[in-house]
Amino acid sequence: MTVEVLADRGARARRDEEVDVVIVGAGPSGSVAALHLARAGISVVVLEQGEWPDYADYTGARPEHELVSTKLWHPNPNVRDNPNDYPVDTSTTDINPLMFAGVGGSATLYGAQWMHFLPSDFRVRSMDGVAEDWPFTYEDLLPYQLEIEREVGVSGLAGDPAYPPRGAYPFPALPMGSVGQRGALGMEKMGWHWWPGSNAIPSEKFGELNPCVRRGTCLTGCPEGAKSTTDRSHWPLALKAGARLVTRARVKEIETNEQGLATGVVYVDANGRDRRQRAKVVILCANGVGTPRLLLMSGGSRTPDGLANSSGLVGKRLMMHPFASVLASYQDPLDSWRGPFGQQVYSLEFYETDESRGFVRGSKWNCMPSGGPVGVSGATGSKVYVAESGRFQDFWGANLHENVARRFGHSLIWGIVGEDLPEESNQVVLSKDLVDSDGLPAPQIIYKVNENSNRLLKFNIDRCLESVRAAGAIETLVSTPVRESGWHLIGTTVMGDDPKRSVVDQWGACHDVPNLYVMDASTFPTSGATNPTATIMAVALRNTRRMIAERRNQKVA
Amino acid sequence: MSDENAFLVLADFLIPAHGKMPKFSDVCGYADVEKSLDFRIDLKSGFARGIAVGPATGAEARLESLNKEDGEAFSAITTIAIATYYMSPRVRELIGYPGQENVPYDSKATQIYLTNGSLGQVVARGRKYRPTPGL
Ligand SMILES: Cc1cc2nc3c(=O)[nH]c(=O)nc-3n(C[C@H](O)[C@H](O)[C@H](O)COP(=O)(O)OP(=O)(O)OC[C@H]3O[C@@H](n4cnc5c(N)ncnc54)[C@H](O)[C@@H]3O)c2cc1C
Ligand code: SF4
Numbered sequence: 001m002t003v004e005v006l007a008d009r010g011a012r013a014r015r016d017e018e019v020d021v022v023i024v025g026a027g028p029s030g031s032v033a034a035l036h037l038a039r040a041g042i043s044v045v046v047l048e049q050g051e052w053p054d055y056a057d058y059t060g061a062r063p064e065h066e067l068v069s070t071k072l073w074h075p076n077p078n079v080r081d082n083p084n085d086y087p088v089d090t091s092t093t094d095i096n097p098l099m100f101a102g103v104g105g106s107a108t109l110y111g112a113q114w115m116h117f118l119p120s121d122f123r124v125r126s127m128d129g130v131a132e133d134w135p136f137t138y139e140d141l142l143p144y145q146l147e148i149e150r151e152v153g154v155s156g157l158a159g160d161p162a163y164p165p166r167g168a169y170p171f172p173a174l175p176m177g178s179v180g181q182r183g184a185l186g187m188e189k190m191g192w193h194w195w196p197g198s199n200a201i202p203s204e205k206f207g208e209l210n211p212c213v214r215r216g217t218c219l220t221g222c223p224e225g226a227k228s229t230t231d232r233s234h235w236p237l238a239l240k241a242g243a244r245l246v247t248r249a250r251v252k253e254i255e256t257n258e259q260g261l262a263t264g265v266v267y268v269d270a271n272g273r274d275r276r277q278r279a280k281v282v283i284l285c286a287n288g289v290g291t292p293r294l295l296l297m298s299g300g301s302r303t304p305d306g307l308a309n310s311s312g313l314v315g316k317r318l319m320m321h322p323f324a325s326v327l328a329s330y331q332d333p334l335d336s337w338r339g340p341f342g343q344q345v346y347s348l349e350f351y352e353t354d355e356s357r358g359f360v361r362g363s364k365w366n367c368m369p370s371g372g373p374v375g376v377s378g379a380t381g382s383k384v385y386v387a388e389s390g391r392f393q394d395f396w397g398a399n400l401h402e403n404v405a406r407r408f409g410h411s412l413i414w415g416i417v418g419e420d421l422p423e424e425s426n427q428v429v430l431s432k433d434l435v436d437s438d439g440l441p442a443p444q445i446i447y448k449v450n451e452n453s454n455r456l457l458k459f460n461i462d463r464c465l466e467s468v469r470a471a472g473a474i475e476t477l478v479s480t481p482v483r484e485s486g487w488h489l490i491g492t493t494v495m496g497d498d499p500k501r502s503v504v505d506q507w508g509a510c511h512d513v514p515n516l517y518v519m520d521a522s523t524f525p526t527s528g529a530t531n532p533t534a535t536i537m538a539v540a541l542r543n544t545r546r547m548i549a550e551r552r553n554q555k556v557a
Numbered sequence: 558m559s560d561e562n563a564f565l566v567l568a569d570f571l572i573p574a575h576g577k578m579p580k581f582s583d584v585c586g587y588a589d590v591e592k593s594l595d596f597r598i599d600l601k602s603g604f605a606r607g608i609a610v611g612p613a614t615g616a617e618a619r620l621e622s623l624n625k626e627d628g629e630a631f632s633a634i635t636t637i638a639i640a641t642y643y644m645s646p647r648v649r650e651l652i653g654y655p656g657q658e659n660v661p662y663d664s665k666a667t668q669i670y671l672t673n674g675s676l677g678q679v680v681a682r683g684r685k686y687r688p689t690p691g692l
Contacts, residue, residue: 061656213661402575
């Protein structure tokens with residue numbers, strides 16, 4: 001049976017049926033849980049507010065790409081203005097959260113940079129005296145990381161001395177273009193760490209994934225079907241194993257009984273009708289903004305501050321990885337519109353704490369191509385590469401031609417991801433006036449970039465400028481902190497052993513509602529400084545395995 | 558002034574001839590502009606406002622006031638101008654841009670960093686991570 005037929009069959013909701021598990025969200029975390037539960041013979045329904053991707057809509061191979069993608073495939077839901085997304089109230093945040101609704105989730109637009117957290121990320125309290133240690137270690141998670149890599153089809157090169165020894169990647173690293181070589185040259189001149197990029201982009205045909213042809217439009221959807229997203233890596237297998245997926249199904253409430261146990265969810269279907277999906281277990285995989293939003297919308301009069309919120313921590317401790325970028329132009333051609341856009345090279349030189357720098361924890365850098373002429377001109381759009389300037393004339397007229405001549409095909413970008421430390425004042429709350437297309441309250445983000453992050457970014461930008469200049473840069477442009485950079489949404493239902501100081505336990509089960517789970521990055525006590533999806537999927541797999549093993553002991557309504 | 562002229566005057570101010578590069582109206586017609594707007598219907602109302610008043614005061618002053626008073630219109634005019642210009646096959650040829658092309662490669666080919674010793678130096682600098690067992 002084809003994936004289309006299976007998907008269609010799954011889309012029909014069955015009235016009043018109780019399933020073993022209902023999952024909210026079909027992004028990376030929800031897809032992992034669905035696949036493994038279904039394979040274990042557990043009945044599972046996934047509710048996703050977005051739709052299946054249509055690869056013909058990805059414009060990467062067409063001339064109008066730069067024009068269309070800055071709207072249709074913009075990572076900020078407020079710019080896309082698509083009724084499948086919920087809007088976000090960003091009036092009280094320094095950084096806009098970025099995400100996408102659909103089968104495959106926000107990874108539809110991700111750069112596919114594939115990084116494990118490092119050992120110290122799980123031990124920040126013990127090592128650096130800040131925030132909290134995780135309830136488990138790097139070593140505990142590694143087997144799940146490696147299993148997920150095989151499911152996703154990651155390409156990379158083992159042997160990086162910034163990590164403990166690990167096995168080979170499933171696929172060889174993608175070719176390093178001139179951009180990566182120039183980035184590495186600067187690091188080599190400084191004697192600093194760099195390594196060929198690891199990406200969730202198989203370099204060879206893998207299942208439903210085609211080999212990458214370096215089209216370089218990964219951040220706006222891969223028209224080749226080469227970037228690994230779970231609509232291709234996981235869903236064909238999950239549907240065959242019996243999982244059901246209902247798209248355009250927006251969950252509005254988690255229901256509970258008198259004993260405080262979850263009994264299922266209510267969702268708005270594609271026709272705007274309310275429907276109920278009863279389930280023995282509910283799993284939230286709606287990301288660091290969508291998950292606390294749903295908990296805050298649930299609970300009714302029994303728990304007016306939101307479901308599973310006796311600690312008062314639902315929505316709090318939001319971390320978004322303040323980000324800076326350095327664009328560097330060179331005299332020589334670097335073919336810098338060619339992909340992969342993910343990361344050709346990364347550096348963990350400044351990852352670990354060195355207190356002499358005036359801040360704790362550190363950063364991860366990734367070297368990427370700079371893209372097409374419209375983007376590098378800095379004249380319009382999100383201005384990711386160029387600091388705001390008062391005068392429009394700086395970007396237009398003869399300046400436009402000169403900027404494009406200097407940068408287009410001749411430049412690279414180093415992205416600098418800084419570890420974000422948890423603070424309760426950085427949080428997701430429900431907006432009082434903004435609503436989504438179903439009239440449900442939108443999330444509001446209250447977030448300030450803290451002093452540690454400001455110092456961290458400044459230090460790293462200064463080092464980055466040294467590196468690119470050592471490799472011969474003739475022009476540099478810095479953007480910090482980039483407002484449109486909240487692509488990592490972490491920490492809003494923190495895990496821990498103490499129900500007073502955490503929302504879920506180390507397996508993702510809510511302390512207050514033992515048959516309600518969270519399996520996305522909301523549970524992370526700290527954020528690390530690497531891109532989080534590898535760790536999100538590995539933690540989801542670890543939790544799912546445990547749920548399967550303990551199914552007979554699961555408390556249900 | 559027609560819509561067509563009103564826009565082309567602004568576009569030629571934003572993208573004039575310079576060195577080997579042609580000005581906007583040398584390589585793009587108004588039909589190209591309309592095609593771009595069809596890809597971005599969200600920009601149509603801002604675009605219409607941007608060209609509604611002819612640039613009696615001159616293109617620069619007009620753009621200056623749009624930039625200050627109607628950001629949406631300024632953004633629509635500039636986005637359509639720049640995107641249409643860099644979609645032009647002639648402009649792409651001049652700057653050496655084939656578009657986001659397909660470049661197949663041999664995934665098994667040995668990468669240069671493995672043969673020129675550069676990656677070897679990273680490895681030689683030794684372990685960077687802080688081990689945590691026992692903590
Ligand atoms: C532009 C961009 C670039 C990125 N680049 C990288 C990268 O290079 N490397 C990396 O590791 N990470 C990257 N990320 C982050 C990565 O996409 C996320 O970490 C990952 O997608 C999180 O997976 P998730 O399943 O937890 O959440 P999501 O992928 O956000 O999925 C959540 C799903 O839940 C659905 N949902 C939410 N609320 C409801 C509701 N009430 N009812 C029904 N459905 C609901 C949403 O529609 C969505 O599909 C990037 C993100 C963006 C936006
Ligand atoms: S670089 Fe590869 S993965 Fe990225 S869009 Fe192009 S073909 Fe797809």
